[in-house]
Amino acid sequence: MSSPLLEVENLRVSFPTHSGRVEVVKGLSFTLGRERLGIVGESGSGKSMTGRSILKLIRKPGEVTADKLRFEGIDILDQNEKQMRAIRGARISMVMQDPKFSLNPVMTVGEQIAEALVTHQRLGRKEVQQRILDMLVAVRINDPERVAKLYPHEVSGGMGQRIMIAMMLIPEPELLIADEPTSALDVSVQAQVLDIIDDLVTRKGMGLILISHDLALVSRYCDRILVMNAGRVVEECAAGQLDKAQHPYTRGLLAAMPVIDETRDELPVLDRTQWAGT
Amino acid sequence: MSALTLKNLDISYGDTKVVHGVNLDVPEGESFALVGESGSGKSTILRAIAGLAPEWTGEISVLGKPRTHGVDRNVSRTVQMVFQDPYGSLHPRKTIDSALSEPLAIHGIGNRGERVEAVLKQVGLDQRFRFRFPHQLSGGQRQRVAIARALMLEPKVLLLDEPTSALDVSVQAEILNLLKRLRREQNLTFLMVTHNLPVVSFLCDRLAVMRHGKIVEIADVAQLKQGDLKEPYSRELLAATAA
Amino acid sequence: MTTRDWLLADSPTSRWQANAGRAYRVFTALLRNPLSVLGGVIILVLLLTALFAPWIAPFSPTGQNLSQRLLPPSGVNWMGTDELGRDIFSRVVWGSQITLTIVLLVALISAPLGLLIGAISGYFGGWVDRVLMGFTDIFLSLPKLILALAFVAALGPGINNAIIAIAITSWPAYARIARAETLTIRNAEYISAVQLAGGGPIRVIVQHILPLCTSSMIVRVTLDMAGVILTAAGLGFIGLGAQPPLPEWGAMISRGRTFILDQWWVATMPGFAIIIVSLGFCFLGDGLRDVLDPKSEGKS
Numbered sequence: 006m007s008s009p010l011l012e013v014e015n016l017r018v019s020f021p022t023h024s025g026r027v028e029v030v031k032g033l034s035f036t037l038g039r040e041r042l043g044i045v046g047e048s049g050s051g052k053s054m055t056g057r058s059i060l061k062l063i064r065k066p067g068e069v070t071a072d073k074l075r076f077e078g079i080d081i082l083d084q085n086e087k088q089m090r091a092i093r094g095a096r097i098s099m100v101m102q103d104p105k106f107s108l109n110p111v112m113t114v115g116e117q118i119a120e121a122l123v124t125h126q127r128l129g130r131k132e133v134q135q136r137i138l139d140m141l142v143a144v145r146i147n148d149p150e151r152v153a154k155l156y157p158h159e160v161s162g163g164m165g166q167r168i169m170i171a172m173m174l175i176p177e178p179e180l181l182i183a184d185e186p187t188s189a190l191d192v193s194v195q196a197q198v199l200d201i202i203d204d205l206v207t208r209k210g211m212g213l214i215l216i217s218h219d220l221a222l223v224s225r226y227c228d229r230i231l232v233m234n235a236g237r238v239v240e241e242c243a244a245g246q247l248d249k250a251q252h253p254y255t256r257g258l259l260a261a262m263p264v265i266d267e268t269r270d271e272l273p274v275l276d277r278t279q280w281a282g283t
Numbered sequence: 284m285s286a287l288t289l290k291n292l293d294i295s296y297g298d299t300k301v302v303h304g305v306n307l308d309v310p311e312g313e314s315f316a317l318v319g320e321s322g323s324g325k326s327t328i329l330r331a332i333a334g335l336a337p338e339w340t341g342e343i344s345v346l347g348k349p350r351t352h353g354v355d356r357n358v359s360r361t362v363q364m365v366f367q368d369p370y371g372s373l374h375p376r377k378t379i380d381s382a383l384s385e386p387l388a389i390h391g392i393g394n395r396g397e398r399v400e401a402v403l404k405q406v407g408l409d410q411r412f413r414f415r416f417p418h419q420l421s422g423g424q425r426q427r428v429a430i431a432r433a434l435m436l437e438p439k440v441l442l443l444d445e446p447t448s449a450l451d452v453s454v455q456a457e458i459l460n461l462l463k464r465l466r467r468e469q470n471l472t473f474l475m476v477t478h479n480l481p482v483v484s485f486l487c488d489r490l491a492v493m494r495h496g497k498i499v500e501i502a503d504v505a506q507l508k509q510g511d512l513k514e515p516y517s518r519e520l521l522a523a524t525a526a
Numbered sequence: 527m528t529t530r531d532w533l534l535a536d537s538p539t540s541r542w543q544a545n546a547g548r549a550y551r552v553f554t555a556l557l558r559n560p561l562s563v564l565g566g567v568i569i570l571v572l573l574l575t576a577l578f579a580p581w582i583a584p585f586s587p588t589g590q591n592l593s594q595r596l597l598p599p600s601g602v603n604w605m606g607t608d609e610l611g612r613d614i615f616s617r618v619v620w621g622s623q624i625t626l627t628i629v630l631l632v633a634l635i636s637a638p639l640g641l642l643i644g645a646i647s648g649y650f651g652g653w654v655d656r657v658l659m660g661f662t663d664i665f666l667s668l669p670k671l672i673l674a675l676a677f678v679a680a681l682g683p684g685i686n687n688a689i690i691a692i693a694i695t696s697w698p699a700y701a702r703i704a705r706a707e708t709l710t711i712r713n714a715e716y717i718s719a720v721q722l723a724g725g726g727p728i729r730v731i732v733q734h735i736l737p738l739c740t741s742s743m744i745v746r747v748t749l750d751m752a753g754v755i756l757t758a759a760g761l762g763f764i765g766l767g768a769q770p771p772l773p774e775w776g777a778m779i780s781r782g783r784t785f786i787l788d789q790w791w792v793a794t795m796p797g798f799a800i801i802i803v804s805l806g807f808c809f810l811g812d813g814l815r816d817v818l819d820p821k822s823e824g825k826s
Binding site for chain 2: 047048162191192193194195196218219220257258261262263264265266267269270271272273274275
Binding site for chain 2: 539541721725729734738
């Protein structure tokens with residue numbers, strides 16, 4: 006594998022509470038090449054905070070520390086807000102959970118994608134238009150001219166999320182962070198959206214961090230998986246090896262999921278006391 | 284006897300008709316699932332049965348008795364509903380105790396303290412949760428409270444609107460186990476709306492696949508488990524899940 | 527176990543403890559904001575002054591002494607005397623009673639009225655909403671002071687009529703807020719759950735919707751108090767509010783206007799009182815808003 010795109014060492018994110026600071030990410034380390042990494046965990050495991058801290062999106066009074074947080078040799082923690090803006094969107098993009106809240110309701114789809122593009126690059130008007138239409142085609146929107154003129158409330162959830170992806174990928178970033186990109190969508194649309202992300206990421210040789218609560222989904226679309234619990238990585242494995250997972254937490258998660266040909270009378274339940282407080 | 288019968292049910296919101304000519308019969312004690320994608324009208328059917336979507340034509344019968352359009356105090360003792368969002372279904376300023384006592388107060392049932400304690404035990408919540416506010420509870424605990432509230436009036440039929448879709452996998456397993464146990468213990472009839480076919484496979488006996496406000500297919504869960512659904516749309520749904 | 531532990535207990539053992547704990551949390555959050563503490567102190571001083579006016583005021587508020595007219599502030603008359611030789615400090619102290627009465631009565635009449643009309647309007651919708659809100663809009667479309675003036679003119683000058691007039695002009699704003707909040711609350715699943723349990727509209731509105739509207743209403747009313755005081759003072763100033771010799775602050779300014787150039791203290795002292803109390807209500811209201819805003823709590 007070529008030199009790593011992202012290096013994270015001993016990442017810690019903490020927030021103040023009534024009883025002192027509480028760490029939500031407790032010393033996370035990983036490196037990412039031009040590959041697809043999945044981060045899986047339940048709510049409160051710190052998976053979203055990990056994604057946000059890479060983009061320095063943790064607001065005060067939250068605090069991020071790390072021994073190393075480097076993107077292509079750039080020390081993220083050293084960058085000021087202005088330098089970060091040049092990185093966000095242009096070099097690292099993020100797709101969020103719900104398109105309804107991420108798209109500006111008073112701008113057309115085309116305008117928003119154009120904005121994402123021209124903030125980071127100087128281009129002629131015709132060229133911008135062409136890039137937008139190409140991008141919309143790339144996210145499998147059949148009649149890009151019409152869709153570019155629509156407002157966000159006029160498109161469905163699945164299409165909204167594809168537009169988000171178009172917006173995020175048009176400046177051609179090197180790393181895409183997708184935080185639960187499909188959990189607001191129907192099952193059949195989910196696959197479609199993830200296929201698009203997958204296709205674009207592989208074709209352009211980007212890095213992908215897919216953050217999700219859904220083990221099955223992550224194992225299908227990623228090369229490598231980190232399983233997080235209570236701010237720590239409890240298991241790291243290749244996606245194909247998930248069924249050979251060692252850690253009791255991962256095994257518990259896998260077992261707790263009902264399957265389509267369910268024969269168990271009762272689902273095994275995680276014994277939380279075993280991990281709580283560790 | 285049938286717990287729920289729907290005949291030629293059409294439901295509208297304002298001028299738009301969202302459910303078209305649904306016929307359904309759920310016998311007492313059965314667990315029946317309505318599956319389909321968002322916008323297929325499955326939740327609307329639950330709301331109409333509960334009395335929260337009063338603009339319908341056709342017939343809805345509960346335990347053999349036709350129900351009226353609005354909310355009905357007598358129906359509320361036989362049919363109760365559990366909502367999808369555990370964060371939105373509990374009043375933010377009311378303790379668990381007052382949320383659970385409220386149905387009893389409305390129906391003038393006494394012994395409230397004991398009943399609240401008993402129902403908390405049934406849904407597997409410790410007594411120390413009794414006087415907490417919802418924001419002091421996790422999502423799974425809130426959903427247990429919502430189930431407890433639905434059980435306060437000792438209904439025969441529970442309407443479940445995606446009861447686990449907002450929860451983590453491990454918490455979902457706990458809630459599904461709880462629902463299964465409650466159904467066995469109290470001989471409840473379930474009508475559950477979900478988009479999650481594995482959950483149907485675990486908890487239900489039969490299912491109806493819905494699309495664009497119509498029922499496409501009614502099948503046994505055995506058929507679902509064997510992948511033996513007839514209609515192309517049902518097979519599509521199944522394929523999307525199994526992929 | 528200390529009282530504090532009892533109040534902050536994670537698992538309260540009674541309804542009373544749970545509610546007391548919540549109130550305590552709101553209170554401590556309020557204490558963390560210095561401005562709201564200042565506001566609270568001002569209001570507390572106002573309350574104590576009104577309560578103990580007979581003991582605090584060194585002179586009678588109405589006792590005239592024409593040989594002592596228009597004396598500047600001194601050790602004896604801390605704020606000087608007015609054109610009839612009355613001690614201004616004593617009048618300001620006694621005036622706090624009038625101000626407090628106005629503020630409390632206006633709040634007690636207009637807030638519940640607005641809350642109820644707004645909640646009913648929002649909950650039922652349809653023609654009930656259209657009638658009630660149409661009525662509200664008529665009141666809202668007229669300038670407050672002018673409307674109050676018209677009412678006082680019709681009812682006759684006097685402190686009670688001024689209170690009624692101010693209350694009548696301030697409820698529509700509250701009705702609007704309550705309606706907007708009710709509209710967002712009424713489709714919540716916890717409201718559906720009560721309806722499903724067989725709860726009627728009265729129960730839903732009174733026990734479930736109103737408690738959620740009250741916190742923003744308390745904030746709004748507190749912030750509006752400054753305006754109420756000013757309106758009352760304005761009515762007093764033009765002679766339609768409290769009648770002489772009542773020591774109402776606005777009326778006092780009005781009387782002092784004649785001497786504003788030579789004997790500045792006559793108009794200025796009650797003016798300070800109005801400013802300080804108005805500010806106090808504003809600070810407290812801002813603090814309450816940060817603490818009680820239903821949008822900032824709720825989840826987690």
